[in-house]
Amino acid sequence: MELYKEVGKLIAKYRKDKGISQEKLAALSDLHEDYIGKIERGERKVTLHKLNDIIKSLGITFKEFFNNFD
Template identity: 45%
Template sequence: MEVEPKKLFGNRIRELRKAKGISQEALAHLAGIDRGYMGHIERGNRNVTIEKIYQLAHALKVSPRDFF
């Protein structure tokens, strides 16, 4: 069974966040995203807009393509 793209994306965000030693709350703050919404993103419960992808990339200091 194939993993949903939302879950793959969320897992990748979590992986990059942890590699940089940033808490979920801190990442949400840096990206200007609600902490609860950040949790939904990492769990793969939400579709993420292009705008949010760029906000997260900027906060993590990576290219948006690093999420895929």
């Protein structure tokens, strides 16, 4: 298992479940939309600080996010 790819897939799942585009998530989390796409594909390693920004922008907690992590 590649940890960053799994984190990216989980971000994409939550984003899609909430009906949010990559562009909208990028704006909400103050990140570039290309960066969100690369994180979701596991091409970029997200820091805990930026992951926290993304998770908050999705309206969930760290606990909720990682409860669904395999």
